[in-house]
Amino acid sequence: MSTDIRTKMWKEMADSPNVMLSLTDSDAPSEPMRAQLDKDADSEFWFYTTDSNRVASGGKAMVHFSSKGHDLYACIRGTLVQETRDEIIDKYWSNPVEAWYEKGKEDPSLRMMRFELDDAEIWEADPSFKGMFKMMSGKDIKPEEMGEHDKVKL
Numbered sequence: 843m844s845t846d847i848r849t850k851m852w853k854e855m856a857d858s859p860n861v862m863l864s865l866t867d868s869d870a871p872s873e874p875m876r877a878q879l880d881k882d883a884d885s886e887f888w889f890y891t892t893d894s895n896r897v898a899s900g901g902k903a904m905v906h907f908s909s910k911g912h913d914l915y916a917c918i919r920g921t922l923v924q925e926t927r928d929e930i931i932d933k934y935w936s937n938p939v940e941a942w943y944e945k946g947k948e949d950p951s952l953r954m955m956r957f958e959l960d961d962a963e964i965w966e967a968d969p970s971f972k973g974m975f976k977m978m979s980g981k982d983i984k985p986e987e988m989g990e991h992d993k994v995k996l
Contacts, residue, residue: 847964848994851916854909855879862906863889863897863957865922870896872906877957878934885996886958888925890939892951897922903957918962918996925954959996 855861859879864872873896878888891898903922908915925931931954935947943949 847966848962848996850914850966851907851962851964852879852884854914855907855916856881858910859887863922864904865897865899866902866904866919868896872904873897877905880933884959886920886956888930888934889922889955889957890934890942891953891955893953894951895953897955898924898953900924900955905957913967915965915967916962918957918959920957920959920996922955922957925956930954930956961993961995963993 855877856879859877861875861877862872863875864870875889875891875897878890880887889897897903900922903920905918905920906916907918931947934954940946943952
């Protein structure tokens, strides 16, 4: 089960890499960010931001994800660190990213953060027929009747 649900999470994130990101040592709210995903890197992903952003200091962090169809949810834990490798900064650079930085890659406020993943808790909402019937009729539903749930190492 873990491998399948983990694979589904990566597929859904690739389709819509918009997440909510926060530092866990801070009481600042999560904020929307766009993850830069690499099909060959399943233990990290990246965010472009500015040096004045609330997550720019890095540290223990959490990402919350909901798929486009609202049928897969994930809470991913890890550590946010500054990415300093020029080849990574260049690799994910695009016109939509550049639109946020007045001086492009030379913008002094530009900061790229790498999210080094620890683990995730993933929920897939795929209710069984019995679960749907119970929900529609107001009967008690068991969690396993509504889909899969697993904790996975990343």
